[in-house]
Amino acid sequence: MALLLQIETATTACSVALAQNGNLLVVKELNERNIHAEVITLFIEEVMTTSGKQLSELDGIAVSSGPGSYTGLRIGVSTAKGLCFALDKPLIAIETLQAMAAGISSSINDTDVLLCPMIDARRMEVYTAIFDIQGDRVKSTSAEIIDENSFAELLHHQKVLFFGDGAAKCKTVLSQQPNALFDDNFINSARHLTSPAAHRFTTAQFEDLAYFEPFYLKDFVAGKKA
Structure with missing residues (x-):
């Protein structure tokens, strides 16, 4: 198995974790907007220092894409790629969304429930997908605009x-x-990359x-200045 540095910056959470052989060793994270550029390298340094490991010992770097x-x-992604180039690591x-599903699945006892991770895409639009409890x-x-008819077919029977x-x-x-369930406490974390990254x-x-480029799903549109 492997020693993997894991980076999650796709949402408001900035999170860095270190895992070995599929087991989480250390995680450092902060759920706050617009702080990623300021703290990402500090979090990497803190995670490595806390673990007693050196960057040269890493076998690979995983990133939420x-x-x-x-x-x-x-x-x-630029931080992960820079480290991979410098350290000659994969x-x-x-x-x-896959990492989110993997992260929450271990806390679910009902094997029949489907998992629908959602990332805010402004207004009533979200980035989403649906997985079963095994991660399939x-x-x-897709990018979906949510209304009262969203997921109606699935929610009718599951x-x-x-x-x-x-x-x-x-x-x-x-x-x-009645079949719509909500977890209000879930926060994106680099810890959720542990299982899928170890498998990959x-x-x-x-x-x-x-x-390699991030999976944006939609083109970036810059806001107009007032």
Whole structure:
């Protein structure tokens, strides 16, 4: 197995973790907007110092690859790629929604419930996908505008757990559905990359450093100045 540095910056949370052999060793994180560029390298240094490990001992670097915040993803992926180039280590990319599903699945006792991670994409739009409790994809990743008819077919006959920073704003719309469940406490974390990153390392699913880009899902649109 491997010693992996894990980076999560796709949402408001800036999080760095270190895992070995699929087990979390250390995590440093802060859930606050617009602080990623300021703290990401400090968090990496703190995680390595706390663990007593050296960067040269790493076997690879895993990063949450999106969808999510355009700026956050750029910061996380550029940091991960820079470390991979400098240390000559492989890059492992984990889709953010997949990592979220992996992170929450261990706390779910109902094997029939579906998992619907949601990332805020402003207004009533979210980035989302649906997974079963084993982590298999049921619905592909997409940008969805949520209304009272969203997921109606699934919710008609199956329980769906909605979580992530996009789920809170959808709660008032979807909570009338008896099969709609909500986790209000879930926060994105680099710790959620541990299991999928370990699997990808074992199976040598690495990215091409020269060409890898974050999974934005939608084109970036800059706001107009007043």
